[in-house]
Amino acid sequence: MYQIVYMSTAQISMKTPDVLEILEKAQDANGEHKITGFLLYYDGCFLQVIEGQEDAISSLWENIQNDERHFDIHLIAKNKIEEREFPDWSMGFIDANAAQASEHLGGVQITGPDDFLRYVKTPGMALKILQGFARSYTFDDQPN
Numbered sequence: 053m054y055q056i057v058y059m060s061t062a063q064i065s066m067k068t069p070d071v072l073e074i075l076e077k078a079q080d081a082n083g084e085h086k087i088t089g090f091l092l093y094y095d096g097c098f099l100q101v102i103e104g105q106e107d108a109i110s111s112l113w114e115n116i117q118n119d120e121r122h123f124d125i126h127l128i129a130k131n132k133i134e135e136r137e138f139p140d141w142s143m144g145f146i147d148a149n150a151a152q153a154s155e156h157l158g159g160v161q162i163t164g165p166d167d168f169l170r171y172v173k174t175p176g177m178a179l180k181i182l183q184g185f186a187r188s189y190t191f192d193d194q195p196n
């Protein structure tokens with residue numbers, strides 16, 4: 053199995069309902085393709101982990117890179133894994149506010165995508181942040 057972690061910037065026109073629409077479709081499709089993961093939306097940025105079988109992850113990663121709803125897509129990690137780290141979510145999600153972000157970013161103030169990217173690029177940091185959110189918030193359905 054493979055796990056991909058990336059960060060991207062949402063198109064300026066994206067509103068929370070647009071993100072929820074992506075999420076709803078993603079949860080259905082991921083359930084079907086046995087993909088699990090977690091999506092953080094904060095300050096106009098996405099930080100997402102997807103995990104599953106190699107072919108399913110490759111094709112989803114291709115789709116995500118071609119999706120015009122976001123840009124400046126940075127691959128942070130591609131890991132070969134034996135076990136899922138986010139087994140409980142077909143795609144967990146948090147639309148984080150400043151207080152939640154500050155709590156999970158160890159009090160670090162993030163201002164904008166460049167700053168966020170610099171922070172999550174610290175080795176191991178992106179997954180640690182996503183795991184922290186995944187443990188605290190469970191808005192989401194179980195994989196089938």
Ligand SMILES: Cc1cc2nc3c(=O)[nH]c(=O)nc-3n(C[C@H](O)[C@H](O)[C@H](O)COP(=O)(O)O)c2cc1C
Pocket residue numbers: 074077078079081082091098100102112115116117119121122143
């Ligand atoms: C930030 C972001 C995260 C996404 N996450 C997923 C996901 O986890 N699963 C999924 O199937 N699609 C996800 N998508 C949507 C895909 O980019 C793409 O629209 C989807 O795979 C459907 O592609 P298709 O219509 O070509 O089948 C995401 C899109 C964005 C912008």
